Amino acid sequence: MDFSLNEEQEMFGNYVRKYLEDKGETNIARNFMKGDLEYYQSIYSGLVELGCAGINISEEYGGMGLGALDLVPVLEEWGRSNMPGLYLETNALAVPILEMFGTDKQKKKYLPAIAEGTQTFSIAWLEPRGSYNPLDIHMTATVEGDEILINGTKTLIPDAELADSFLLVVRTSSDGGDKEGISLLLLDKTEQIKIRRQSNIDESRQLGEIKLENVRVSKESLIGSLGNGWDILEEGLLAINAALCSVMVGGIEKVVEMAAEYAKIRVQFGQPIGRFQSIKHRIADMKVDLETARSLAYYANWALENRTDDRIQAIAGARLFTAEAFNRAAGQNVQIHGGIGFTEEIDCHLFVKRARYYEHYLGSTHYYYEKAAAALGW
Template sequence: MDFALAEEQQMLADVVGRFVDNEYAFEARRRLAATTQCWSSAHWSTLADMGLLALNVPEQYGGLGASPAETMIVMEALGRGLVLEPFLSTAVLGARLIGVAGHEARKASWLASLAAGSLKTALATLEPGARFDLWNVTTTAKASGAGYVLNGRKGVVLHGDSADLLFVSARTSGEPTDTAGITLFAVDAKATGVTVKGFPALDGQRVAEITLDDVHVNADAVLGTVDEGFALLEWTVDHGIFALCAEAVGAMEKLADLTYDYLRTRKQFGAPIGKFQALQHRAADILSAVEQARSMVYFAAAKLADDDTRESHRAVCAAKAMIGRSGRFVAQQAIQLHGGMGMTDELSVGWYVKRLTCIDMTWGNTEHHVELYGAYL
């Protein structure tokens, strides 16, 4: 398999890399994370002007119709800078879900607004007490007239407090842990009965708790088919997990670079500590872990480009499991090699470790995805 980037892909990587280098120096990122919104509206407009928000919008709706490989390239670059803007929630999850399952009468308008940066989305699927099980849905959607009435709670919704449109999984039939009977709905975040409480996560990203209290939606709010939304939800989350894995590779790569620089400059006993063979072995182990993770993300990108959802789901589970293990190893080694400074917020190392920790816990940790992968064998 040829892992070399095509000319257009290399140009994309260079453009996003320059944006990250120019706008996401560590101190600038720290100041941004300390604001109420935790991300920059100016940066969001820049991403729209660069065409990155249209990356996963189908070509027939004015987008770029990119493959998973392009998403991987962008997310890896964003991971190197720990970018805070809601790119994953909107430009990956939102664009792909609307593109394949949005109501035809509203699809063009939604996608155009999304690409322009005026529409932000969030996937509200996990519930309190459900851990990582997408099928554990107690939020209900009961038919009412020409639409539905939604009631329930959703937890830890990534960028839920900045979203204009929420994609909500709700049960239209069946028992709380059945995969059948789940339907996806597009819900206006400002609709009557929707309560959104946002708060910062460990890594500086924004998440939200969302309550739905007698929220009325029309029939055209349904994404896909009534009672058959689980496969669509799983497909969407797989694309989100894949993007997170690519982001984690970028974060691990930057964390490794910071550690190598420290080994070259920190002196002990009159010599850089990188000259000590034991630490050289650790540096080599870090590089090996990063490259293993990168290989699994490339594998997942190839499988997601195919139409075999079973194989792509297995590949994403394998990639998420490997990312969790590699991320934990690289984070532990980076902190150890930096000494006590690696634990402080004043050093960027600690923030990369926090982000890798949160990525591991998003939509299922390593153990969860090992279990899922085993179930598919």
């Protein structure tokens, strides 16, 4: 079976690549790290004009009505350029959740705005000294008539300051098991919500903390039924992890190109270092990892789009391999560049930091090994 992109998908990916190359690729992230949000917003507006924001949104809500595989070329270019922002969380998590579980009112409110590029989402899941385990969800949400009263703290929220709304993981009941009683809410950012910026190893992905004290939202902000949030969240995690694999594939591809190009121009002992067998072997191993990761990512997104029986193990397996391959490739790239690879003037460090950030993003490596093993019946 052929899981490569079709001609139209590859063509669209080339348009996105040319646009980002013209705008400076990693310079977008570098400017973002310096606090230049206007430049990033202008770049994102251009991507919206290309149609990137509406790819997987139904046509009735202003999108193109396409699937997960059609996001792949955009996501790969996102990874190549080390792009900041919430495209992944918005289009690969919030959109699938809204499409599958949102009410008509929720879809009409958010999906057209996402397609227009005026609405972004982040995920507010982790809590202080907690993990992604459902037992560590302590933020309470109490139903009071037509309203829900929220109390608690969420931390390490991706790009909280950029988000217009949050997917909020809360506990609406303490009865039953660890996964029961967890609900998912749509929380719009208001002046009542104060964000405290937090440090991150990847400066191009900012983190934030929010404290909610007696914040009231309409009961209409609930996604799905009360207490059924964990099942909805797990469906969303399949979508975002399949997409994340493609982002990391783009990062690996760029890293391999950087390493190969430097090996051609760096001369040592009278010849380019790319002629040395040890360098050749490293780059060859990186290239093998890249093609393996790309194949796994394509299949993961195909399995997600077609809802195959093996989609859980396909996505978990792809997530594990691509995360490990990205870290290996980013580390080898620094080694091939030598001392200059440790400087901030060269882009090596951007990809090392992004690889480390994604390694345990929305769940630890151990968690995804368990998911893959359970899906395989081991």
